[in-house]
Amino acid sequence: MPAFALAxxxxxxxxxxxxxYLEKIQATLDPYQGRFRVxxxxxxxxxxxxxxTVVVIEFPDVEQARAWYASPAYQEILPLRLRHIEGSAIxxxxxxxxYSAARTAARLRQDAG
Incomplete structure (x- = not known):
């Protein structure tokens, strides 16, 4: 499943x-197949x-997203942003x-009943 880092x-x-930070971030994403979507x-x-504003970065899966965020390359540049921009990231x-929301609703109904 794809995963997303949202800020x-x-x-x-x-x-x-x-x-x-902006000049260097893509090089930190490339090894983890991260791509800006927004x-x-x-x-x-x-x-x-x-x-x-909003930032959305897509990864092949959650493990790649986590590995990118924890990577030494990203952690090295992260303070450049954190010092100047208040925000949240997930x-x-x-x-x-x-995926079907209707199937999810049916499963939730079954689980609740």
Missing amino acids: HLRTPQINEDVLE HGASPEVIEGEWPG IIQGVGPD
């Missing part, structure tokens, strides 16, 4: 450290509040191409 960057600030986009908020497993 909600609430206080994006562009400065020399952040630019250096990068720095300002979302169209349709419910609630969402200050800041790793989450995606669903396969045959």
Whole structure:
């Protein structure tokens, strides 16, 4: 199953450290087959509040996403972002191409009954 690293960057600030981080991040992703799917986009908020921007990086699986985040190469550049941008980041497993919310609902009904 694909996995995603998502970041909600609430206080994006562009400065020399952040630019250096941006220049170096792709090289940290390549060994783990990480690909940007959304990068720095300002979302169209349709419910609630969402200050800041969004980053979504796709990986082949959760293990690759975890390995990238923990890698020495990424950990070396991470402080460049953390010093200047407040945010939250998560790793989450995606669903396969045959996923059905209706099947999930049926299973949940069966489990509850």
